[in-house]
Amino acid sequence: xxxxxxxxxxxxxxxxxxxxxxxxxxxxxxxxxxxxxxxxxxxxxxxxxxxxxxxxxxxxxxxxxxxxxxxxxxxxxxxxxxxxxxxxxxxxxxxxxxxxxxxxxxxxxxxxxxxxxxxxxxxxxxxxxxxxxxxxxxxxxxxxxxxxxxxxxxxxxxxxxxxxxxxxxxxxxxxxxxxxxxxxxxxxxxxxxxxxxxxxxxxxxxxxxxxxxxxxxxxxxxxxxxxxxxxxxxxxxxxxxxxxxxxxxxxxxxxxxxxxxxxxxxxxxxxxxxxxxxxxxxxxxxxxxxxxxxxxxxxxxxxxxxxxxxxxxxxxxxxxxxxxxxxxxxxxxxxxxxxxxxxxxxxxxxxxxxxxxxxxxxxxxxxxxxxxxxxxxxxxxxxxxxxxxxxxxxxxxxxxxxxxxxxxxxxxxxxxxxxxxxxxxxxxxxxxxxxxxxx
Amino acid sequence: xxxxxxxxxxxxxxxxxxxxxxxxxxxxxxxxxxxxxxxxxxxxxxxxxxxxxxxxxxxxxxxxxxxxxxxxxxxxxxxxxxxxxxxxxxxxxxxxxxxxxxxxxxxxxxxxxxxxxxxxxxxxxxxxxxxxxxxxxxxxxxxxxxxxxxxxxxxxxxxxxxxxxxxxxxxxxxxxxxxxxxxxxxxxxxxxxxxxxxxxxxxxxxxxxxxxxxxxxxxxxxxxxxxxxxxxxxxxxxxxxxxxxxxxxxxxxxxxxxxxxxxxxxxxxxxxxxxxxxxxxxxxxxxxxxxxxxxxxxxxxxxxxxxxxxxxxxxxxxxxxxxxxxxxxxxxxxxxxxxxxxxxxxxxxxxxxxxxxxxxxxxxxxxxxxxxxxxxxxxxxxxxxxxxxxxxxxxxxxxxxxxxxxxxxxxxxxxxxxxxxxxxxxxxxxxxxxxxxxxxxxxxxxxxxxxxxxxxxxxxxxxxxxxxxxxxxxxxxxxxxxxxxxxxxxxxxxxxxxxxxxxxxxxxxxxxxxxxxxxxxxxxxxxxxxxxxxxxxxxxxxx
Numbered sequence: 001x002x003x004x005x006x007x008x009x010x011x012x013x014x015x016x017x018x019x020x021x022x023x024x025x026x027x028x029x030x031x032x033x034x035x036x037x038x039x040x041x042x043x044x045x046x047x048x049x050x051x052x053x054x055x056x057x058x059x060x061x062x063x064x065x066x067x068x069x070x071x072x073x074x075x076x077x078x079x080x081x082x083x084x085x086x087x088x089x090x091x092x093x094x095x096x097x098x099x100x101x102x103x104x105x106x107x108x109x110x111x112x113x114x115x116x117x118x119x120x121x122x123x124x125x126x127x128x129x130x131x132x133x134x135x136x137x138x139x140x141x142x143x144x145x146x147x148x149x150x151x152x153x154x155x156x157x158x159x160x161x162x163x164x165x166x167x168x169x170x171x172x173x174x175x176x177x178x179x180x181x182x183x184x185x186x187x188x189x190x191x192x193x194x195x196x197x198x199x200x201x202x203x204x205x206x207x208x209x210x211x212x213x214x215x216x217x218x219x220x221x222x223x224x225x226x227x228x229x230x231x232x233x234x235x236x237x238x239x240x241x242x243x244x245x246x247x248x249x250x251x252x253x254x255x256x257x258x259x260x261x262x263x264x265x266x267x268x269x270x271x272x273x274x275x276x277x278x279x280x281x282x283x284x285x286x287x288x289x290x291x292x293x294x295x296x297x298x299x300x301x302x303x304x305x306x307x308x309x310x311x312x313x314x315x316x317x318x319x320x321x322x323x324x325x326x327x328x329x330x331x332x333x334x335x336x337x338x339x340x341x342x343x344x345x346x347x348x349x350x351x352x353x354x355x356x357x358x359x360x361x362x363x364x365x366x367x368x369x370x371x372x373x374x375x376x377x378x379x380x381x382x383x384x385x386x387x388x389x390x391x392x393x394x395x396x397x398x399x400x401x402x403x404x405x406x407x408x409x410x411x412x413x414x415x416x417x418x419x420x421x422x423x424x425x426x427x428x429x430x431x432x433x434x435x436x437x438x439x
Numbered sequence: 440x441x442x443x444x445x446x447x448x449x450x451x452x453x454x455x456x457x458x459x460x461x462x463x464x465x466x467x468x469x470x471x472x473x474x475x476x477x478x479x480x481x482x483x484x485x486x487x488x489x490x491x492x493x494x495x496x497x498x499x500x501x502x503x504x505x506x507x508x509x510x511x512x513x514x515x516x517x518x519x520x521x522x523x524x525x526x527x528x529x530x531x532x533x534x535x536x537x538x539x540x541x542x543x544x545x546x547x548x549x550x551x552x553x554x555x556x557x558x559x560x561x562x563x564x565x566x567x568x569x570x571x572x573x574x575x576x577x578x579x580x581x582x583x584x585x586x587x588x589x590x591x592x593x594x595x596x597x598x599x600x601x602x603x604x605x606x607x608x609x610x611x612x613x614x615x616x617x618x619x620x621x622x623x624x625x626x627x628x629x630x631x632x633x634x635x636x637x638x639x640x641x642x643x644x645x646x647x648x649x650x651x652x653x654x655x656x657x658x659x660x661x662x663x664x665x666x667x668x669x670x671x672x673x674x675x676x677x678x679x680x681x682x683x684x685x686x687x688x689x690x691x692x693x694x695x696x697x698x699x700x701x702x703x704x705x706x707x708x709x710x711x712x713x714x715x716x717x718x719x720x721x722x723x724x725x726x727x728x729x730x731x732x733x734x735x736x737x738x739x740x741x742x743x744x745x746x747x748x749x750x751x752x753x754x755x756x757x758x759x760x761x762x763x764x765x766x767x768x769x770x771x772x773x774x775x776x777x778x779x780x781x782x783x784x785x786x787x788x789x790x791x792x793x794x795x796x797x798x799x800x801x802x803x804x805x806x807x808x809x810x811x812x813x814x815x816x817x818x819x820x821x822x823x824x825x826x827x828x829x830x831x832x833x834x835x836x837x838x839x840x841x842x843x844x845x846x847x848x849x850x851x852x853x854x855x856x857x858x859x860x861x862x863x864x865x866x867x868x869x870x871x872x873x874x875x876x877x878x879x880x881x882x883x884x885x886x887x888x889x890x891x892x893x894x895x896x897x898x899x900x901x902x903x904x905x906x907x908x909x910x911x912x913x914x915x916x917x918x919x920x921x922x923x924x925x926x927x928x929x930x931x932x933x934x935x936x937x938x939x940x941x942x943x944x945x946x947x948x949x950x951x952x953x954x955x956x957x958x959x960x961x962x963x964x965x966x967x968x969x970x971x972x973x974x975x976x977x978x979x980x981x982x
Contacts, residue, residue: 121630124576136576138643138655139764141881166891173873175577185876185889201874201894205903210967213952217971220948225977228810230831231817233976237831239887240976247893421884422764423664424656 055153055338055373055410056288057145058330059296060281060323062315062345063127063174064303065366067359069351070097070312072112072367073384080351080388084309091378099316102324108378109327110341110371111437113402115382115393118347118363123303126346126363127176133403133429140422144178145406146294147187148428151180152412153293163291164253165199166190170296171280178296182420189296194276195261195283202251218244258286268329273321281322285329288339302345305358319343330372340373340406351388365393368402373409375437400431408433477536477549482797488784489801492777496803499776500825507811508818508828513537513546515808515982518938520550520800522834522981523756525559527841530851531914531935547800555793558597558854564792565592567755567882571648571766572609572624575879579629582685584616591620602748602790603737606649610733611726615689622690625683635685638698642677646716649736651747651768654716660703667770668716674700678713679732692727717743717770737790743770745782749795753781754883756799758832758981765883776826777802804829809982832885832981836875839979840868840901846936846969847905849914871901888979896974906969908962915965925953932965936972 069075074086074097086095089107096104120126125136132142143151146168154167170177170189180187192199204211222241226233234241250256261269261282272278277299284295299319304311323343330336348366349359365384371377382395407414407429414433417425511519514529517537521529529537533553540549554560569589578585595605612621628640639658646654656662657673681698684691699708713732715722721738724731736744746768754760762768762775781798788794799805804826811818811828822828834842844864845852852864874895878884896902910916914935922928929949933941941949949968956964972978 122576122579124578138574138647139653139766139881141878179876185878185886185892188876188889188891190891191874201891201898203898205898205907206967206970210963214967214970214974217949217952217968218974220945221971221975221977224942224945225975225982227814228812228817229982230820230823230828233831237885237887238833238976238980240893240979243888243890243893244897244974247890247897250890250894251898421881422653422767 055340056292056335057149057294057340057342057373057406057410058281058284058288058326059145059178059294060319060326060341060343061131061174061296061298062302062319062343063298063300064123064345065126065347065349065361066302066315066345067304067308067312067349068114068362068365068367068384069349069359070099070309070316072096072100072369072380073114074098075384075386075388078386078388080386082309082353091380094378094380097312097316099313100320100323102320106324106327109331109336110369110377111375111379111381113368113370113381113397113434114365115384115396116348116366116368116399116402117393117396118399121347121361121363123346123361124176126361127174130344130346130399131176131178132181133400133431134426140420140424140426141179141181142426143181143183143187144189144296145403146178146189146296147180147183148407148412149293149410150187151183152407152428153410163255164250165255165258165287165290165292166250167291167293169287169292169294170298171195171283172276172298172300173296174298174300177298178294189294192259192283195259195279196276199256199259202256204251255290258290258292259283261286268325271321271325271328273318273325275318275322277318278322278325281326282329285326285333285335288330288335289333304349305354305360306356308349308353308357308359311358327371336372337374338372340375340409341369341371342402342406343369344402351385364391365396368397370402370405370437373406375409379436381434381436397434398431400429401434402431403429404431405434405437409438477540477553480548480552482545482548485794485797485801488780488798491784492780492798493803495777495780496826500827507813507816508822509808509812510806511808511829513540513550514934514938516547516800516806517550519756519805519829519981520547520554522838522842523758524554524563524796525557525841526563526835526837527559527845527852528936528938530845531849531931533851534934534938547806548797551793551797551800555599557851558593561593561597562589564596564755565589568592568596568751570880570882571751572644573627574644575877576627578623578627582616582626582629584620584623585627587617587620588623596792599791599793602785602792603744604790606744607730607733607737610645610649610736611729613690613692619689625680625690626685629685636680636683636690638677638680638683639673641680641683642673645680645732645736646673646676647747647766649747650741650743651750651762651766652716652743652770653764653767670702671711672716674698674702674711675714676716676732678711679728681713682728692729694727739786742779742782742786743768745785745790746774746778748790749778749781749785749799750775752792752795753799756796756805757830758834758883759830759885760883763883777804829982833888834979834981835882836872836877837868838981839875839896840871842936842978843871843901843905843973844868846973847913847915849917849931849935867901867904871895871899874899892979893974896979897970902970902973906966906973908959908966915969916962919961919965925950928953928965929968932968932972936969937975937977 070084074095075081076086085098087098087101087104089096089104091107094107118129120129120135128136131144134142150167168189169192171192173191177191178189261279264282272282280297284297287295302315330339347361347363350362354360382393382397384393404414414429415427417427419425517529521527537546540546566589569592608621609624612619612625614622616622616626625636628637629635630637643655646652654668654673657668657670661670662668678698682692682694682696684693698711700711701708713728715735718741721740722735747766750760750762750768751765754765761778784798785795807829809829809831818828823830844867875892905913906915908916918928918931922931929941929946933939952964952968
């Protein structure tokens with residue numbers, strides 16, 4: 001836990017010493033700026049285990065529901081394959097859908113969880129569930145993986161310069177980009193788009209002289225507003241000027257160049273594929289390299305209720321080169337051992353085709369890829385029913401188990417319960433670690 | 440050349456005509472109030488109730504008399520009401536109408552008359568209440584239409600339908616989610632894969648939204664904070680929704696359906712009959728299970744229903760509920776100051792929502808300034824917490840977007856606005872809110888501003904598009920060209936953006952910015968002024 005955490009480590013259901021919502025949010029708001037404060041970073045560095053490099057997470061988010069059958073869990077020759085073919089991978093006996101030839105060549109670098117289950121079949125709820133490890137709960141928003149990572153591990157490696165840009169970034173955000181939830185909006189993912197353009201909102205719309213005039217005007221307005229109002233309004237509540245100062249520092253940071261992939265070698269860019277998703281994956285590697293903790297990249301368009309095979313094939317054509325190149329580049333740059341890569345989706349798709357030759361939502365056994373970060377590679381954990389009848393796959397993994405496994409790997413005390421604004425203590429994750437994945 | 444002239448001259452003439460017309464339209468908002476004043480009707484009948492509420496707050500304030508926190512002026516009150524009830528501040532046009540009110544007229548009631556007649560009010564309040572009723576989820580495919588539900592709620596609010604009737608209709612809704620939009624309250628809970636509505640989600644939602652009781656934890660275990668609630672309270676409430684079924688003709692009651700659940704520590708499920716969690720003496724049989732529950736919830740002696748409604752309405756108007764969290768009020772008290780008086784008044788009025796808003800807006804807490812007149816004795820946290828000063832709270836993302844958009848034009852963007860402008864506003868607001876960050880149902884979380892939010896207002900597309908030099912679309916440029924003097928320009932800009940006149944130091948500073956500037960240089964100076972105003976704390980916070 002960081003020295004500036006607002007949470008007590010000793011909260012429990014039944015204790016009455018919980019925070020009020022406002023007090024808690026106020027303290028978490030102050031704490032939340034940790035992801036940018038040099039002082040906070042210095043403090044945090046001291047608390048990190050010495051000699052252990054901090055880790056990052058890259059989440060490739062397949063929004064809409066990627067089909068397990070056409071991706072990492074094919075059942076070739078079975079009725080539920082409907083003629084779709086599978087290909088061999090670099091791991092003996094492990095097969096992938098035919099749309100993943102480049103990824104298949106790297107199968108020893110990651111493992112596949114083939115029996116992930118959840119209870120959520122609606123997009124919004126299921127996205128929430130997979131991104132946070134919790135089912136939606138009224139009055140409370142749980143933080144996403146990247147938000148917890150930034151909150152629990154705000155410090156950077158001592159060898160690296162302090163980071164001025166956001167530590168949690170969502171590129172090509174879908175409908176529900178990762179959020180800080182009860183940790184505070186400071187932990188929301190910063191939303192960015194196709195790296196063919198610079199990061200949004202970071203370029204001033206005026207020249208230096210204009211900017212200076214504007215800030216002078218702002219000073220005058222701030223003085224009038226503060227007069228007679230709550231003492232410490234800025235410090236204890238709005239953090240308005242502080243945020244502006246930090247926003248300005250971010251605007252002039254050299255680290256912004258990490259997002260600009262135009263200067264990457266041509267071959268490197270081409271390897272990722274000439275797509276927004278491919279460019280975003282390349283940017284994700286570069287951002288991790290400068291110290292960004294978590295990058296989420298969304299590939300939308302997997303919701304194939306009609307013509308499933310064609311729809312999935314089109315998406316795979318985008319995913320395959322980008323994923324294979326992302327793992328390759330992380331390895332080339334010696335970042336793979338320090339970066340967890342997850343390919344996840346909100347649910348899988350029904351084993352049986354509907355009348356429109358589409359597959360509908362299926363949370364009863366779908367695939368998630370986990371690699372890097374010291375995880376074992378080349379495993380396929382769990383099995384789904386080859387007839388498509390059973391809703392209880394063998395070697396079942398619950399969504400929350402993936403979260404516990406990731407946090408455990410990062411050295412985060414995942415079962416630590418922190419007090420939330422509804423006065424209820426909640427564990428960072430209440431899943432169980434998937435032991436097979438640990439080396 | 441001739442061809443060029445014949446083609447371009449009509450365009451140029453057309454453009455200049457538009458500019459002249461725009462200039463003339465704007466003129467009347469720039470100078471002395473020459474517009475029609477607001478129509479206002481007397482509301483003396485509220486005085487007694489407001490006095491009771493004020494007396495409650497006066498009793499609770501233990502600190503010495505608060506002479507240092509003055510009454511807020513009419514413009515401040517109008518700004519608070521417009522932001523909280525329409526999602527945007529008053530336009531310059533509306534401000535001029537407010538200023539034209541005859542002396543002695545109560546600006547709050549006049550302003551509320553004005554807002555209640557505007558469809559923006561009904562639509563905006565509908566969205567705010569919908570968050571409590573159904574959340575912000577897209578919900579189950581095909582059987583859930585959130586937009587229809589919100590429009591229906593807006594229709595009810597527009598005619599000021601008694602709130603208890605509205606809630607009874609939601610809880611006992613039957614029929615198709617398209618032709619009976621209220622049925623979406625039930626279908627939002629439908630479980631994917633043919634499970635029908637989820638009685639546990641409906642029970643938890645109903646308890647919080649309509650009773651101000653958070654029973655969510657009791658789905659799995661007895662109350663661990665106190666002995667107040669048992670697991671059976673939750674499941675007996677859920678049993679009221681167990682017979683709701685989705686059929687080809689929409690939501691129907693299937694009277695033969697029973698509810699079963701497994702209590703903690705037991706091995707098997709047991710059949711559970713519906714039973715209300717408190718005040719059983721108010722329960723009356725007759726009709727479907729949901730009709731029975733709806734009647735019990737809205738029974739005039741079931742004050743919990745009024746309390747939670749008052750608390751939410753207060754929170755919408757102040758940005759902060761009377762009792763926190765907004766949907767979890769101790770059933771047997773102690774209650775926050777003013778809550779009982781307001782709740783009983785609301786019940787006595789027949790659950791009249793407009794009247795409730797008038798009473799809250801008429802109360803002393805709402806009418807106070809958020810600042811002290813003595814800069815050496817600024818407002819204290821205690822004054823804020825006892826409502827002796829109006830709390831400074833963050834505006835919601837759509838209110839910030841609404842402020843930028845409204846300020847860029849000088850006329851009210853209301854129901855009479857052209858559809859193209861409405862569509863533009865809708866698209867801009869949606870994009871802005873997505874980047875700014877919306878906490879969804881958790882509406883009243885008081886968070887500090889974030890860096891991405893600052894970046895969005897400093898460099899983002901919406902602010903740039905709405906403030907950059909553009910003589911047709913943007914008020915900043917129009918003011919640069921048509922305002923008769925620097926002083927009038929500043930007045931208009933401050934009123935449009937912050938709903939107040941500039942202070943002396945502000946006037947002095949910004950006059951220097953505008954002085955002697957003409958044409959393009961003046962347009963740029965105005966864009967700079969707008970930027971400073973939009974990026975001020977005051978712009979993004981309610982005061």
